[in-house]
Amino acid sequence: MSCATSDLEVQEEEEEEGGGGDHEERAHLEEGGGGGGSFQTQPLRHDDLKEMLDSNKDSLKLEAMKRIVAMIARGKNASDLFPAVVKNVACKNIEVKKLVYVYLVRYAEEQQDLALLSISTFQRGLKDPNQLIRASALRVLSSIRVTIIVPIMMLAIKEAASDMSPYVRKTAAHAIPKLYSLDPEQKDQLIEVIEKLLADKTTLVAGSVVMAFEEVCPERIDLIHKNYRKLCNLLIDVEEWGQVVIINMLTRYARTQFLNPNINESLLEEGSGGDKTFYGSDEDEDEDEEEKEKNAEAPAMAKRKPYVMDPDHRLLLRNTKPLLQSRNAAVVMAVAQLYFHLAPKAEVGVIAKALVRLLRSHSEVQYVVLQNVATMTIKRRGMFEPYLKSFYIRSTDPTQIKVLKLEVLTNLANETNISTILREFQTYIKSMDKDFVAATIQAIGRCATNIGEVRDTCLNGLVQLLSNRDELVVAESVVVIKKLLQMQPEKHSDIIKHMAKLTDNIQVPMARASILWLIGEYCEHVPKIAPDVLRKMAKSFTNEEDIVKLQIINLAAKLYLTNSKQTKLLTQYVLNLAKYDQNYDIRDRARFIRQLIVPTEKSGALSKYAKKLFLALKPAPVLESPFKDRDHFQLGSLSHLLNAKAGGYQELPDWPEAAPDPSVRNVEVKDSVPEWTKCSSREKRKEKKVEKPFYSDSEGESGPTESADSESDSASGSESGSGSEESGSGSESVESEEGSESEEEEEDEEEKNKKKKKKELKKPVQESESEQSSEEEERKPERKSKQRKSDSESESDEEESESESSQSESEDSESEAEIKKKKKAAESKPPTKPVKKENKKEKKEMSLLDLDDFEPAPSPQVTPVNTFLSNSLVTDLEGLSLSDTVLSPATIAPSSALKNYELLHRITGEGLSVEYCFSRQPFSPDANMVAVQMQFTNNATSDTKNLHMEDVKLQSGMRVKEFPEIELLPAGETAAAVMGIDFCDSTQAANFQLCTHTKKFFVSIQPPVGELMRPIFLTENEFKKEQGQLMGMNEITEKLTLDAKCRNEHAIVQRVTTAANLSRVPCGSDKECRFAGRTVTSSSLVLVTVATKEEGAAQLTVNCEKMLIGTMLVKDILLALTQ
């Protein structure tokens, strides 16, 4: 809240500021126009703009908007144009519209009431069939900072979060922090949205939602558990900025969830005594640290088992490492800090090289990197030692960079390299840059204190500097020498003498003060010189700087105590001068010292101890790096850079004593099913986690998003179809519906807490499909067996079923029939159910605001392109068709009904006719078999009995799973059965006899090559990679001319998928369609690429290890595309 109010204040200021700007402008205009009242000009000009905005010509509007935006950009106030501008929010011209949006976002906050007028436009935009328009509507809507529309925004975000377009979901993630900053009250609801979006499997969304997470609820680390592995795996494909946010968040996460990988190192050291760490040179610096660690943890450690890194911890380290090669400095830094904070000591070294590389970047980047390197070098010096020379200073570096490099060099200095470093420092002292020279001298001082061996050398060097021509150099040296001398003053009385001489020349106050302090402190070492110095100083006392005056008093006091004979009068003289000084500090000091050293009756017992007070042995100062202990801030953070906690900084937690339960990260299948309705309490969720069995990964990963994606076609179709009929009132009623739904679900949850695993799958559709639940009970065991299947299998299974389900949805009447079929062919169906339900649920959610969506969706292949055209923006069309290619990575269903083949003609079969089709379902009893669905029709007048198969003749290796015997097929009835054939990836026919109780018919089933495969899901990159490996002999290319009806992409996809059981692979280009599948028996990859060119020319490429299949497939697809 405080944030909001401060914003308002700022706002007001800005308005004033803007006003100021106007004045300026007016003045300008007056000069230029040479007339008119000073307050007339401005409104006039705006009238002009208003007129332009009201005109009918787009070009005039555009010109006006451009001028207005230019005003905004320059910081001029244009708020009085608000009414005129907001009218154009619905302008058809996309350029004008964009500029109006820009204006609106800037001024809506100031003109809240008027801004509301524009809201309906965006609400309409939210339902646009084009994902890009939906996204931009949401983006602008959420950028309008008007509190009244918070509920609308909330609703829009929720809806967009379950949009089928990942781009819209990304925009929803972006909108979350906006809404949060507008109304922090919404936090709980927003967290639910975040939780849902975190489960999203697309790289596009990942970065944005983690950003939202960090802004809204960084403390809810528990939300990450289930998404942890997915985030790790996606990381490399996320866009750069998202990577930074995710890595920083994961660093924090890992600190709470894993054990310190360096625990055992200290243990080892303890055990083996002098055994050294990986980097031999680390010891000096690290020893203290480790000592502490040891002391603190040794008792606990003794009991602990040897450290084994959690595989998830390893996963994170492994998956972030390649990002050190990123071109983006922020990403490299993020990985570096992750390694610094999380990796075992021996592995941290890898980041050094990458950080050193960044030193060639812009000076601002260098500045930040060097700050972090400086902190790292204190903890882990060995890491950067090989790169010592990379920190050498160039005369062209800006001073701030030089100083930081100096810091790093100093931190890196040790016995072995100190001579090189000192030689380097010597050249720096000659630099023109005075601040830098001063810093160098300090650095030399620090090297001298840290490394005993070179202390004398350094000191001598510094003393030589005392004769430098440059006063600054001398002064700085004096200060440093003073510090060094404190360590062993006895040995260096000649240096002190030398310095005493300098008082005549050096004018820099700090240096003079230092010399005086030195002489006073060690006056016993220079008994003859000291009083003389005091004499000189007494003479010049009145002209000295305050800091020098104080030291003169100090010197006087000390001399008085040690050598009162010679200096009594001098001291009194100085004290008298000080008594009347202008500075009260000096007067104070003089009074205090006089009381202390000159015993009078009044002065108490204290003066006896005066000598002890003044000449007590003082500990030598420790010259420390300013970067010491900065690493308690997360490296790379703003807080670290400033060495102060910045607002919103999340502390880097300490390692836990014992690792929390790693099973929380196990991924469950259906957790990603959207759940708006209720954020069940945490305990409940945990319960679920524990109870749930360990589903196979692939199932969990491939499920939800794919379904969402594959659906996009049909859904967008439906939306566009109904677009014109939208009504504003729709939203309310839907909302209430949602409410009731949620209540129901709540009850569910309470009642069926235990059975939940299974029930959850069904929940969303229970009302609509309750009748089917009974069947489902029967299928359960089968589903279980399914789960045990291998990864690839379950994946493909799901896809197939998916495709079918979307099909069934789209063609309502047909689907019913199909469902019946499925019931009969129960064996092959099980996985269909859950996925389909999910689809339906998805559907419902999408339609929160839009009633029309409840209409049955038309099937994908009949996408009514024409309706788009009415939508005025022809460009949208382009966008949509393009987006299709990108957005439907999953299967596009073989659209038309499956092709039926005749097995037995009515006449030859004497009344019995048999047709078969390849159902493209997985054949559950044996995954290597192709499912063949047979339809028996008894056209005869008498019943047929004992329908079964016999005498199967097969090529070697082929196998058949017979269909169960049909005992009775009454006259005029039909029956269906499924059999499985393992064709061994060949198109050889399977021959067998079809027997009834009376007759035997010889029949044979020969599969088209396209049916010998099952679709698999590949990403574009995987596709490319695989394709790269299937070159040469395995690649077959054909040129072709596309059939006139099949020039658009959609038709191509449809025809190819009809010809072969393949799934679509997403592709960035609209000129290419890619498909992938695996052969059923040997699981060899089949990759198909159709690249289109002008005039229907196209090129078909098939990559397949099995050349025979490849050749045949080329023929088949060629046929499908050219006819």
Next chain:
Amino acid sequence: MIHSLFLINHSGDIFLEKHWKSVISRSVCDYFFEAREKAVDPENVPPVLQTPHHYLISIYRGKLFFLSVIQTEVAPLFVIEFLHRVADTIQDYFGECSEGIIKDNIVTVYELLEEMLDNGFPLATESNVLKEMIRPPTILRSVVNTLTGSSNVGDTLPTGQLSNVPWRRAGVKYTNNEAYFDVIEEIDAILDKSGTTVFAEIQGVIEACVRLTGMPDLTLSFMNPRLLDDVSFHPCVRFKRWESERVLSFIPPDGNFTLMNYHVSSQNLVAIPVYVKQSISFFETGPCGRLDITIGPKQTMGKTVENMMVTIHMPKAVLNANLTATQGTYTYDLTTKVLVWDIGKLNPQKLPNLRGSLSTQLAISGNPRYIMTLKLSQLMLVDCLKVSRLDMYGEKYKPFKGVKYLTKAGKFQVRT
């Protein structure tokens, strides 16, 4: 994240402001001006400043300050990198990033900024995506625009944002398909007064200019990839392929881009192609000094050194220089105290020499700094990265391929 952005010119005028969240008064920049005042040199302004309510993160590019206002914790490099990306984008669009250019195209720049950040978080930073949304100006288009009154806003929607190859536009078409790669190696070196090498290394970069139709998938392999010590890639390069096979496999962005930066491992000795004999002395007694520099080739392996240029930053006290050059020309800028000697081609027979006297004020302190820039046209170093072949997959035409090698001086300095 990033709250607001102010563009500030050299003299301290704010000429563009953009706010992504609520408006922040430009008075916040006063803290920056204060620091700017204190720093004397613009490049010495600390990139990160703390004010009572905000944090200011700035970069200095092309005599402009890009000053962003931050309110909460954020990785400073994140902001710095982004600001540089903004400057890059402006440069990419308009050819240069200067105050005049930005002022002339203020609406376009403002729109770009609008698209690049959403609520302060980077949204579209790929130049190809941006160019689809907001078209860069060309001469032809600006003429058309003035006639028809249209602007540069793209009327197509940026589908690139949706693809998983966001750096490449869809539907690229060229009649001449070409792919050129420039392998540029820069020698970073510090030589000390006597001419011995204090520090030298080679940094390389592969600049690519790819104009290929469709969605080509390129594979670039090297003869001596072992030479590469440390690399960083454009996001299009597949990390895994590099890790396992040491080849660059990528779907290239359209047009010019930096494919890879690399560092040649320091085990390889760097041959410095030139040597410098120098003596600059200032007389303690009088207001003058003497300068004598000779440059000669060294280890050039028969290749000629071109575009040789020596830049000397003189101490402030040097008033003027009266020199004669045996080859090339020299200029001395009195305000910046920079002496530039443009030599051109280095002739091994007749070594270029620059000598003469310097007039100074009495007090002289410090030493001049040298920076040398030179360029070697041909493959010069023994340990130069060499491209072995370029293969293209995914498209069936034959592209024209070319590789050019160049060695240049990077941060090449001679100490005095």
